Amino acid sequence: MRVDALVSEGERVEQGQPVLRSRRHPQMVLVAPVGGDVAALDIGPGRRLSSIVFFHDGKAGRHVHEAARSADDGGTIRAALLAGGLWTMFRSRPFGRIAAPQEMPAAIFVMAADSRPGAPSPAIAINGREEAFARGLAALLQLTNGPVYLCHDKAYAATGATPRDDRLRPALVGPAHPHGLAGFQMALRHPALPNAPVWDVHAEDVAGIGAFLVEGLVPQTRLVSVAGPALREARLVRCQPGADLRGLCYDILKPGPHRLLVGCGQEARWLGPWHRQVTALAGRSEAPRRNWFSKALKGASRPMPIIPTAALDHAFGGILPAAPLARAIAANDAETAVQLGALSLLEEDLALADFVTAASPRLSRMLRAMIDQIAREEAA
Missing domain, CATH: 2.40.50.100 (RNA polymerase II/Efflux pump adaptor protein, barrel-sandwich hybrid domain)
Structure with a gap:
């Protein structure tokens, strides 16, 4: 930025x-x-x-944002969220960028479910904040003319404060991973297109928006899970966005070298704007020693093949055609990949596919290269 x-x-x-x-x-x-x-x-x-x-x-x-307290329509709510820094909570697909200020989404997905192993339950994150969550949902209905999908699991319980609007559509999500990821829910219910972008936002952020529009105060913390084999114990913590990962793991790390990962497996030092999961792994990632012979072997080697299996079908949730889509992404066949639903996906949605295929280069990396290329062509 x-x-x-x-x-x-x-x-x-x-x-x-x-x-x-x-x-x-x-x-x-x-x-x-x-x-x-x-x-x-x-x-x-x-x-x-x-x-x-x-x-x-x-x-x-x-800091108190006075204008947020009087926001009561789509225009003033949009302006208040932009001025209060909460606009960055909205992620627009395709391309996975922060939504543009003037963008009108075709639909918004509120993720009150998360099927990633070890991820904190959104139901716990919004427990006791039901009224703020309902106000946040009402605000989202002002930001789009399309539907707002409330994707939830069985742990979520609707309350009487939930807005009664035909455009608010509850969607029960199964417990199996990756059904609790926004990309697959979009592909199933409302695919994203370049001329019809779709947003996703976490349920806890929606509750924060609801509280912000009443109090004028930006939420201070978010619920984050800290887990992994390199820890003596796993825990749920409330911390600020951008928190130092070493501080979150302080005093619970086992002795020895370790790596700290966020989100879908990226090595990092700080908690990113959309991250709610920290994983500590034993061992340290060291760059391999390079010489002319290893470089020549790597340059001459072919990419590792992607073999269609039942595990690959499971990694795509049974929602998208796994083998044809993986083949199109690997071949950089953007036209076929778009027809098969790739524009609704981001790297995090293919983390499980990377694990079960062990492909090199990773499917998620090839997907990012493809959607970046499509974005450049759309902007030209």
């Missing part, structure tokens, strides 16, 4: 105060996840954001 800084290093900020503004969309801002001092601000070439670090101080207070 190309940004302009609204604060400088050493400046004191409140939690929820705007600190960065998008250069492409000036109405979109990023806010401070915690109150305190700006410890470091690194903006690279082309005004691309590299990192911003805060020293937390509980006495810094919270």
